[in-house]
Amino acid sequence: MIMAFMTSCGQNTASKDNEGDPDRASADGGQDAGDGETGNGTGTPADSSGQAGTDDGAQGQAGGQDAVFAIDFEDRTTQGFSGRGGSEVLTVTDEANVTAGGGYSLKVTNRSETWHGPSLRIEKYVEEGAEYKFSVYVRLIEPASTQIILSTQIGSGESASYFNIAQQNVSASAGWVKLEGPYRYVAAGDYITIYVESSSPNASFYIDDVTAEQTGKAVSGIQTDLVPIKDVYKNDFLIGTAISLQDTYGKRLELLKMHHDVVTFGNEMKPESLQRTKGKFTFSTADRMVENVQKAGLRIHGHTLVWHQQSPMWMNQSSKDVYLGREEALENLRTHIRTVMEHFGDKVISWDVVNEAMNDNPSNPEDWRKALRKSPWYYAIGDDYVEQAFLAAREVLDEHPEWDIKLYYNDYNLD
Ligand SMILES: [Ca+2]
The missing domain is CATH 3.20.20.80 (Glycosidases)
Known part of the structure; x- marks a missing residue:
């Protein structure tokens, strides 16, 4: 018997404490690396500050009227982010920033599992059936390189599901890197998060300009x-x-x-x-x-x-x-x-x-x-x-x- 298995783009499956589905990650590895090098969609502090002089700073990175949220840590709070494992240390810092005209980002340290990282509850923003585009800027501190993954969790406990939104091999020398991808919440509920994890359990990094915009209505x-x-x-x-x-x-x-x-x-x-x-x-x-x-x-x-x-x-x-x-x-x-x-x-x-x-x-x-x-x-x-x-x-x-x-x-x- 022969079986043909097809997987659809944007539906990478992820587990709570793994770098996504490595079956898929392997197959997509080359493509991910390519995304990181093309400069298409990636950002640097220079890019952002360059725009700051002409753009309205209040618009931030959210980009347009469909913005659901735009978090830039400029109020010097964690803006709802918390550690997924509970042991991570999340610090708002002026050591790094990517926001146009801003000065702060969220520093994530003391991770010890691949699934550890900053997590944000978003169920109040999510309409069941609708599609959203999420993006986050990440700047790796250590190790020299690792895979960074932006994911979403739907539900909690044993019934939780995990999905990769975007993943990219990132090096500390690359500065700020933008991870961006879509997700359609076919099923919603009372516990939904987005979070940033990495294949290296001990990696430390900054995040900044975390945004979501609605890109598609509920499917009929x-x-x-x-x-x-x-x-x-x-x-x-x-x-x-x-x-x-x-x-x-x-x-x-x-x-x-x-x-x-x-x-x-x-x-x-x-x-x-x-x-x-x-x-x-x-x-x-x-x-x-x-x-x-x-x-x-x-x-x-x-x-x-x-x-x-x-x-x-x-x-x-x-x-x-x-x-x-x-x-x-x-x-x-x-x-x-x-x-x-x-x-x-x-x-x-x-x-x-x-x-x-x-x-x-x-x-x-x-x-x-x-x-x-x-x-x-x-x-x-x-x-x-x-x-x-x-x-x-x-x-x-x-x-x-x-x-x-x-x-x-x-x-x-x-x-
Ligand atoms: Ca910022």
Whole structure:
């Protein structure tokens, strides 16, 4: 069976404590880097102060009458921003500024997790169904470079969803860099934030001129006078796409159902989503998605049982760069695979058993051992961890001959 998965621009999925969906981040890496270098949309203090002499300073960076908010820290308060993790230190400072005619920005220090960063509650600004364009200027202090991500969180606790709005590789020497992107709030609610995080857990940075403007009204319905994509290819392969919780409701679900045969979850079945703490499985969000899409008649491809990212450290490490022994790591691997597969049973038609175990563009693809990514699983178990994962998954299937589930290895950039 062949499945074609399509992802749509601007719908990167992000997890709370990861640099977004690394599947997507990898694929988009070149493009992101390009954005940062073209100068298109990026700003520098010189650019902004240059405009200050002629523009009305009150207009700020918001740009136009659709502005929802424009935050510049010129009142010397944090203007509603708070630390996402609670331990971050947010300081309004005159050390840096990007606002035309202004002098202050928000300095973010003492981060210790990738998902830490300044966060702003915005639910009072968000109209369900409408699209907004967000932008923020970021100036990296340290390390020398990292990926900075502007994201939005919808909902809180276990039902929260996370989406990347914009992401860019930023260097400290680049000065102020503008991150900008759109997001349409198909589902809203009583807890929505935008926040800035980074792939380096300890990065410090300034932010300034945080703006939002409404760029699109609520969508009234889906276009139904089209031939569904799944019908066009019904004799060739299944049509699938990656989704998150909010795609399993309302018009988004109608659109999914119209064009697709199968879906996979961007983050909600990844190891850190299902077993962040050893022995404590958290299936509630994934279960809700399974129920919603199955009611709509969609099939599900499970993603992913074993991966080197978005997996909790306890699975294969005792501390940073210290790896568990082979037997302990194997037991963790097998327990996770078995528990997850038995939980979802034949609600899925297939699983990505192992994801992205190979290096990008390996120099000698003939030598698969040397091409293996030096990941925590590799260090803890050895170069047969991929095989061991498939054996563990096969064992579960052998105990359930009534299930018709295919096992896949998933990767990219191996041509
Ligand atoms: Ca400012």
